[in-house]
Amino acid sequence: MMVQEPGWEFGLDTGVSTPTLAMSATGSLVTTGSQDLGFNVSSETRCSRQDRVPVSVLGHWGSNRGQRDEHPLLALQHLYQHHLVWSIQGWTRPAPLSFQRNQQCEAQQMRGTSIPAAAAAPQHDDGDDDDAIPATFSRDVPRWFLCLLAHFLSATNTTTTTSSTTTGTSSSTRMDVLWTIPPLLLLLLWSSSTFVFYFKKCFYVAWMMCLAVLAIPLCLLKSGGRDVENMRVIRSLVRHVKHLLGLRFEVSGWEHLQTKGPYVIISNHQSSLDVLGLMEVLPDRCTMIAKKELIYAGTVGITCWLGGIVFINRKKTSDAKSVMAEAAKTMLDDQIRLWVFPEGTRNQRGDLLPFKKGAFHLAVAAQAPIIPIVFSSYSNFYLRKEKQFNSGTIRLKILPKIDTKGMTTEDVASLLDKSFNLMRSAFLEVSDSVPQSNGTRCH
Ligand SMILES: CCCCCCCCCCCCCCC(=O)SCCNC(=O)CCNC(=O)[C@H](O)C(C)(C)COP(=O)(O)OP(=O)(O)OC[C@H]1O[C@@H](n2cnc3c(N)ncnc32)[C@H](O)[C@@H]1OP(=O)(O)O
Numbered sequence: 001m002m003v004q005e006p007g008w009e010f011g012l013d014t015g016v017s018t019p020t021l022a023m024s025a026t027g028s029l030v031t032t033g034s035q036d037l038g039f040n041v042s043s044e045t046r047c048s049r050q051d052r053v054p055v056s057v058l059g060h061w062g063s064n065r066g067q068r069d070e071h072p073l074l075a076l077q078h079l080y081q082h083h084l085v086w087s088i089q090g091w092t093r094p095a096p097l098s099f100q101r102n103q104q105c106e107a108q109q110m111r112g113t114s115i116p117a118a119a120a121a122p123q124h125d126d127g128d129d130d131d132a133i134p135a136t137f138s139r140d141v142p143r144w145f146l147c148l149l150a151h152f153l154s155a156t157n158t159t160t161t162t163s164s165t166t167t168g169t170s171s172s173t174r175m176d177v178l179w180t181i182p183p184l185l186l187l188l189l190w191s192s193s194t195f196v197f198y199f200k201k202c203f204y205v206a207w208m209m210c211l212a213v214l215a216i217p218l219c220l221l222k223s224g225g226r227d228v229e230n231m232r233v234i235r236s237l238v239r240h241v242k243h244l245l246g247l248r249f250e251v252s253g254w255e256h257l258q259t260k261g262p263y264v265i266i267s268n269h270q271s272s273l274d275v276l277g278l279m280e281v282l283p284d285r286c287t288m289i290a291k292k293e294l295i296y297a298g299t300v301g302i303t304c305w306l307g308g309i310v311f312i313n314r315k316k317t318s319d320a321k322s323v324m325a326e327a328a329k330t331m332l333d334d335q336i337r338l339w340v341f342p343e344g345t346r347n348q349r350g351d352l353l354p355f356k357k358g359a360f361h362l363a364v365a366a367q368a369p370i371i372p373i374v375f376s377s378y379s380n381f382y383l384r385k386e387k388q389f390n391s392g393t394i395r396l397k398i399l400p401k402i403d404t405k406g407m408t409t410e411d412v413a414s415l416l417d418k419s420f421n422l423m424r425s426a427f428l429e430v431s432d433s434v435p436q437s438n439g440t441r442c443h
């Protein structure tokens, strides 16, 4: 029996230095039910390199390797991995195309006229192992993505078309689409580091939001409202997230956190991922100073509020100063520790930003010691510009406390300088020795 599935028609724009693949879901992918995947290329494809050339891809799923009911994705994967992507890359090389795979393609069985005859397909064998994935494969995400999108579009088209006629066919196709999603994600995760980057980032935010949904009632049950003790709940909820993102922490200097009473922790700030390291070492009765915008971060914002986080308006120094003066009093009254990011913003430039003065005023006002904590550079696993988010190790170095007893506002500048210099050399030291995700050392 000949089964017809909607399919794709690909156009390869060869007029630009990096060819892009355009596609539409208007073509037909015809399954013959009796042969291996077949490809077909129109004759004009081979001559008009400057034009948008239609490349019709014919294939079938169902009878590949004798399995009529093989899941479409397997056939699709087969198609992408071993034929389509390879062939399209082949197009960009001086060698002739290699849309060969199935010379027996039964073009005459195809529906519609937009798909050219099989006889026109160039039958070039470049001698490479068909199963070998090209080196540029993983960097070709957009093409991959378009291919996969084409599959979705065509499957959706089928759903729409068939649903008006047969409800049974419609629901089975819809099931096909649903079943395609998880392996599709796996395929993209396996093939594209850019996709991994966005996926991990979105996952991180979404997961934290979900955890916060859980944290809100737990905090309310624990303390009945806003309380620094809620940080214990938040800490235990967040601690596993590092595993989900493939991150490891190596902490040194635990003994320096054994200090009794209130203190001010200062640390460098590279990304929102710092929250994971922060929760790794967060002492009891410790909360943070954060920008006020964070309170609007949905469930995370509410959780931050419940955890007693002190929100400051960075744009209004006078407001921020009075909030911090108030915080110094609360520190002493309620025996609270405060974590401040003295850089005042996220920074991933491979060095520390000059410190703001608030944390040092705070410590002096409360006559509380400062405990610096340094996070090693994330550049061995996380590069925002390059869209890289691999697995990696983060070193956390807890430095000895710096006493502020007897200090006044006059001493703030020198206290800041001393802290900055200590943290900067610790940052360079821990970042230098941190293992790369590929096993080498970061320099
Ligand atoms: C289940 C899932 C739930 C997940 C929950 C996750 C929870 C974790 C949350 C983690 C939160 C992390 C948040 C991180 C951030 O938001 S970082 C950004 C916010 N933080 C900061 O900005 C802190 C650092 N900034 C400062 O300290 C600044 O000094 C500030 C107070 C903001 C003022 O800013 P600015 O004017 O730009 O800075 P200056 O340092 O130049 O100060 C100007 C003059 O003011 C004097 N000053 C500053 N502070 C004080 C003070 N406290 N008391 C008195 N005077 C002060 C300072 O000396 C300057 O004057 P002079 O130049 O010395 O005359």
Ligand SMILES: CCCCCCCC/C=C\CCCCCCCC(=O)OC[C@@H](O)COP(=O)(O)O
Pocket: 204, 205, 206, 208, 209, 269, 271, 272, 273, 275, 291, 294, 296, 297, 298, 300, 344, 345, 346, 347
């Ligand atoms: C309505 C919903 C809006 C959703 C917003 C997403 C909220 C983020 C959710 C989960 C992330 C988990 C931890 C959040 C804590 C991040 C704190 C942070 O890193 O803030 C950045 C701030 O230090 C400096 O900001 P800038 O670098 O100056 O900018």
